[in-house]
Amino acid sequence: MSTIRSGREEEPGIAKDVSPLLVERLLVIARALAGHIDPGAAFRATAAEIGELIPHDHIDVAVLLHDRRKHACYEAGCQTSWSELAANPLPTDLSPVRSVLRGEVAHLLTPDALCDARFHFPGALDEPIFSAGLRSRIIVPMRARGDIVGTLDISRHDPGCYTFADVETAQHCADFIAPYIYALIQSEEARRAMLAESEARNHAELLRVGASRLTEGMERERRRIAMDLHDQTLADLARVVRQVSALHRQGVARVAQLAELEREIVNCLAELRRIVDDMRPGVLELFGLRDAIEAHLNRSVSRASPPIAVRIDDTSAGAADRLSQEMRTALYRIVQEAINNAVRHAQPDRIEVRMEASDRSLCVMVSDDGIGCGTVDPEASGGIGHMHTRAALIGARLRIGRASRRGGTRVMVEVAWLPAAMAAPAVAARPAEAIGSV
Structure with missing residues (x-):
């Protein structure tokens, strides 16, 4: 295994003397990070360089979002469902590495994550551990401005591959890439928030203008209905009243006159029904x-x-x-x-x-x-x-x-x-x- 060791395998920690090879590799990682504005692309660019220090089959970063209640994930190597967290962050409480994200433990090192209870609990997003066979695992915190902002997670399919020395090397890598990756994620979050706010303002303005136009249209429709009632229905009813008055004065009504009167009333009812149907679709209800x-x-x-x-x-x-x-x-x-x-x-x-x-x-x-x-x-x-x-x-x-x-x-x-x-x-x-x- 190509691993840079600090000379201490009993206890994890940051080595007092960083080897020249590690420094050289970190400089290569810095060059790999340069120029990237997407956090996922930036992390994937470093994965191969980290692999020169700590061989892995899968590597990812779990990053706390601004409210720390949700986390996103960016991965390299074999792809798993954790990649979906980049677009759809989920609660931090569901992360298999939540104990490190919360600062409850300094790191996680396991020879076989498949049977390590620390990664498995009710609701845990642990399916990729089984489907991708991520047995040997190192989990170290990523810090920015002194606070834990995420974790660097390194895995291999074979069991028992990593030691405390690998934990130290992983921590060096995490400390080195954390500020850059976190800054990119914060920038991406700010950009998304700005776009969402802009879309909300545009949507609100669209609804405001649309509601205004709809109100104007409804007012025009009200005036149209009023004209229909005045010009058609009221005129028809006035004619019916005149016919009834004429019949009343005559004191007698012929069959033809009554039939004409009936037709007028039926027409009035039909016109009123049409207007009411337009105003309130009764069949719909x-x-x-x-x-x-x-x-x-x-x-x-x-x-x-x-x-x-x-x-x-x-x-x-x-x-x-x-x-x-x-x-x-x-x-x-x-x-x-x-x-x-x-x-x-x-x-x-x-x-x-x-x-x-x-x-x-x-x-x-x-x-x-x-x-x-x-x-x-x-x-x-x-x-x-x-x-x-x-x-x-x-x-x-x-x-x-x-x-x-x-x-x-x-x-x-x-x-x-x-x-x-x-x-x-x-x-x-x-x-x-x-x-x-x-």
């Missing part, structure tokens, strides 16, 4: 998202000329109806606007709605074979802007683009969920409706 979309789809194309074929294909097993009322309503409004845009502007022969669910998300797609929508600006005002705002307010992802190479438009809205939040059991999915003209 009573029968669910799928039926509400189908009802609106059929109603939207009922007077189209030439006729438009429709199809709704639901493979989500009713999963949408386990979402909150607010999310279902927002999804319905987005789909409603997509259908309206297709009918009014796309001149399609066919409109299809597809609903599908996975264990991660629910996706609703509205596709048509019309003339297309061109380039869509998510910042635009009007219906498309409202769709983006509604999607942002519920954390959904909205994409608008071409339906196929031949053209058309596809609107896709996807909302993520946690499987644990889906309390209600799934119901059987409805079969796909056949395409037909309405």
Whole structure:
């Protein structure tokens, strides 16, 4: 074994006299570190040089993050699931080397970690020790500004490979690389925090602007409904009142007059029902998202000329109806606007709605074979802007683009969920409706 020894194998510690070969190797490590700005790449660059001092099959650093409650891991040699901790840090309490990270012991040295109880406890992230066969292990602390900031962990597949002298050499390496690696990690953490803060500010501004536009749109819609009631329904009711008054003055009513009066009242009811349905989708509350979309789809194309074929294909097993009322309503409004845009502007022969669910998300797609929508600006005002705002307010992802190479438009809205939040059991999915003209 190519190991630099200090002359003391009974007790670990920092040697008083560092050998020239160790100094030379540390200078090589310093050159290997130079120029790296990624902590993982910087550590991997030193792994081979440390291997000249302490042969290993696997080497990693476990680094405490700023709150010390979580730790990340960067490794070289055989790759294990510990690498995932670089992107997804986990609690320090789960680390197999937590006793060194906490400063409870000066180091860990074991001839066989597979059967060393110090590495294994309930919840420990010890699976790589078994899967990678990391038997001989050295764990030494890494310090910066006098505090433990992580550990240097060196392993071999064969048992009984390391001694206290190797612990001393490992500690020299850890002391040498710790400030540089820790500074890179702190810089990376600061960069991530800055990006997260910037994204949060941008998201908040997007929601603020979107909510403002949505409020303006709702106010315009309120005025439109008021005009509809005034110009259509109230006018119809006023006409009915005049007819009733005329009949009252005559003292008698013919069958034709009563029939005309009945038609006027039926028309008023139909118009009021249309306005109420637009304001509050009752089918959505009573029968669910799928039926509400189908009802609106059929109603939207009922007077189209030439006729438009429709199809709704639901493979989500009713999963949408386990979402909150607010999310279902927002999804319905987005789909409603997509259908309206297709009918009014796309001149399609066919409109299809597809609903599908996975264990991660629910996706609703509205596709048509019309003339297309061109380039869509998510910042635009009007219906498309409202769709983006509604999607942002519920954390959904909205994409608008071409339906196929031949053209058309596809609107896709996807909302993520946690499987644990889906309390209600799934119901059987409805079969796909056949395409037909309405």
